[in-house]
Amino acid sequence: MAAVDVEDESLLASIFKDRFSPDCNAYLSELSSLRLEQLVREPERLQEDRALILQQTRDLAFRNYQTFIRTANCTELIYRDFSRVEGSVNRLIGKLPGLGERCRGFMKEAEEIGTSRRMNSLTLNRHTEILEILEIPQLMDTCVRNGYYEEALELAAYVKRLERKHSTLPVIQGIVREVRQSTSLMLNQLLQQLRSNSQLPVCLRVIGYLRRMDVFTEAELRVKFLQARGSWLSSILAAVPSDDPYFHITKTMEACRVHLFDVITQYRAIFSDDEDPLPGGQVNEAAIFHGWVVKMVSEFLQTLERDLQRGVGGRLDSLLGQCMYFGLSFSRVGADFRGQLAPMFQRSAAETLRCAVSEALERFQEDMNVYTLISMPSVLGGSIPPQQGPQPGTLQPPLSLLDFTPLACFLNNILSAFNDLRLCCPVGLAEEVSVCLQDAMADVTRQVLLFHRAEESAFSAREKDLFLSFCCSYAEDLLPFINRCLQILFPPNQIALILGVPVSQLHRFGSLGNIDIAAILTPLSFLLPQIEIAPEEIQLPELSSDIDISPELSGLTLETQRQEVETKRQEVETHQQQEEMKQQEVETHQREVETHQQEVETKQQEVELSEETGKSHSEDQDEDFSLE
Template identity: 45%
Template sequence: MDFENDRISKLIFPNGIPDNLKNDTELFTYLDKLGTYKIEQLKKEQSRLADENRAIVEQTQDLAITNYKTFIKTSECSKKISDKFKETEESLDKLIGILPNVTKKCQDFIGTSSEINTSRRLNSLTLKRNAQLLEILELPQLVDTCIRDGKYEEALELAAYVQRLGLKHSSVPIVNSIVVTIEASWHTMLKQLLGQLKTDLQLPKCLQVVGYIRRMQAFSTAELKVVFLRARDDWFMQTLSNIPSTDTHQHLMKTIELTRVNLFNIVTQYKATFPDDEAAKDRFGSTIFSWLHRKIENFLQTLEVDLKHGVNSIDSILGQCMYFGLSFSRIGADFRSLMVPIFVKVIFNQFQNGIYKSTKQFEVDIETYTLINKVIINNSREKSESVDTAPPDSLLDFHPLAVYCNGILTSLNELRHCAPIALAENVTNSIQSSLESIAVFILNFYRQEQQAFATNERANFMKFCSCFAYDMIPYLQRCLHVVFEPAAVTNYLGINEIALQKAGITFLKPKQIMEPVQHLLPDKVETIVQNSEKKILEEVKV
């Protein structure tokens, strides 16, 4: 059928189907219908179509004439509709032109309204959570109050809460500002705690304060040890600086007491605060004992300075110091051996100063001494021998010898209260040198005055020399043995008395002393020396 329709359409439309009829379905229906006609019908079809066309034209004309008014109105309506469509088109163009602005305005409004809505929601939530927010905002003030009132436990808990809050809400500015404020208060609290370490603290309070500092995590363990010792050292030094220094004896006694008590307390507090476990033993030793070593050195310096200035009773000072050093043996810091050289040096210097003054005084006295009209007591030696520790009465006849002997006795009496055996040799040598100097002064006096001596003056001078050789030297030897008993010295040194005498320890050397004046004595010097040495040996044996 399609092929026949194509052939028919090519016969009817040699130039092809017009464009306005290509999509017309009635054309193909008519062609199908036309294909069914017979020849007679096809011959008549053209005239039928012309008649039908003419009838349609006539009907159209009759319709137009009859309904011309309707056509006119329809035309006018069509024109008006066309105008309205143009106006509508123009309005739509304008609307399309302003739609982007309207869209932007609407979007802006939507954004603004969203912000307003968010702010309103936040304000509502803030009003609803006002109490909780107020508590958070008052945290810095609350921490400051706790710190001022000394409630460090509560302050630490609040600070820990703020720290957790800051980590959880680090993006919130107000929370960050609270954290910064709390950190400032944190430093204030740390400063106060360190200040408390610089006060007089008992062990429980000290442990509590160090516990607070450790919980603050401001220092490592090693740093905390150093900070602790520095703070306690500041308090300790302040305590020592408050001791009055007007009285040297009282200053030294108070220094010994406070140093012993406070140093022991600080070491105890340190060991309780930082337990000496196996892992930290070396660090402990290098921290506390190095500090304690410096404090002991400072004490020894103070001890030496005050002892040089002079004290009332050096034996009581020595007893306190020995007790001080012994008490520190409980913590492994017995330093008594460090104090011994200081006391030995000071005691010997005091003794030597006394001997020097006595020697210089004898030099002054012998220069102004006169032998005219001297009344001599003949039995002075016998009287002096009756009392072993009493000075010979013969010394009263000769003022320079009496004053000198009294000075030596004063020095020996001061030494006797606290006489270290280690000074036996030095004391003996000091007295030996002084007596040798006295012998030289006597010889110089004789050389200066011998030309002017009268008979009685020469006799008195001989008795002066005899008193020096026979009475004063043996008496000073006995006094020296009272201070340093030979038995005690031999036990200390582990030698016998003969070796002790040969070494010249606690034994004077009369021959060497009397050598400058041997020619001035009434008897030969050998006899005098032998008698003196024999007497000394007899006294030692007794």
């Protein structure tokens, strides 16, 4: 069949009119070009396309049902909005008459503005005087930023008088606000000067300005001064390197001693705590200063506590001497804190000893794990004749311990700990040190028992004899020698003198400067021969406090001899530091004398300045300013 021609197309268009679409025309053209078989199958194909399109429509509706719901909701909202718009338009139409009334009111306001313009024209005639007043905030800001505080205070006083006379004028209120901002800036600058390294004349001048500003009470002014100077001192202390605890605490102590005394001198020169309090006053102004000093001392003690916990090595005695000297110098201001130093150094010394004893126990355990009795006795101790009993006043380590390496190394480590403790050994540590060593020796006994249980089945007759000698040397040589060392560190006569009891009654107080050998050896009793311990081994012999045998304790090993040389060198350095501190004290006293002289001169200048200021104020009060 031929394609639909133009006439047929126009005919269809005239029949269907608006319903005839180009798609219909295209389909008719396609339909007219089909063969008979295709025309027969066309209804089926159309049915299938219809079913497919229907299925796709269902799928589309199923997948986008939320969109349809939102579309419906949106349509409803739009309908409501249009309803509101319609209501608003109706209300606008109703308010148009009111708009006309307001327009007429606007015309009246315009007339008033014209009147104001005429007033401004009148004001122009006083332009010069008004301009000077309006430039006061700018002039005030310039004076403050350039440090002309005297002129700034005069301007502030003049503005206060203006405020009292014309407080209702908006322009005066604006000037007052701007001047107050400049005054606040000046206040911050003055306080910032107190937070810097300012000498006494600067501090006197700054406090004088603050008093004239009249923003703080006397008590508040003292607090602000101490806070600012404390902030400056804290910044100096924060700049001290903290890598080495000893260096950090010594430099901190030096900075506190020098600068803190300067701050105290400045405070006492500026403020007087000798005056009687005002009637009805509730603030104890003297307590403000003492509270601040206590706070600074507490911060120093906290720093000292932290550095002691970090460890200062073998220089604990040097640090204690410097701290005691520092505390003694502070007694002049009523802040002697030496009584609080003893517990801190005592804890530090005890902690150092505990760490050293713990390391000695670990090394002893390692030595016992690899120890064998095959190579014993050594050539060092095998040819040494038996020692006689310990003689009073001597402190020689038992040479028989050289036959047993673990015991010798353990004793050497304990003696190293004793040498470190000897530099700073308060009597108050007697019980704590004794308990620490009691526990340590009990651990040593357990290690010996573990070694015996592990190796007993493989012992030969020779090894059994050697192990028995090992235990006897431990019981008869090492333990009594440690007791004698404890007696050197904590003389019984000193402990008895402190407790107020005879030396023979010290055993009633438990472990004070000795260890309980019988309790330590109880687990080893089945291995030791039945030896009756001499009374002098149980009751420690008394040593005279006049005999100094600490050098004998320090010469026990080559390592401790080297430590003694280092200690002597540190003592020399400490002596030099003390000499430098004394020299600095002399310089500080000289500075205090100079400061006192400067204070007298400054007081005189303040008196002269106050007289001049009183004259200028009286002249200013005579002026009368009026603004129309």
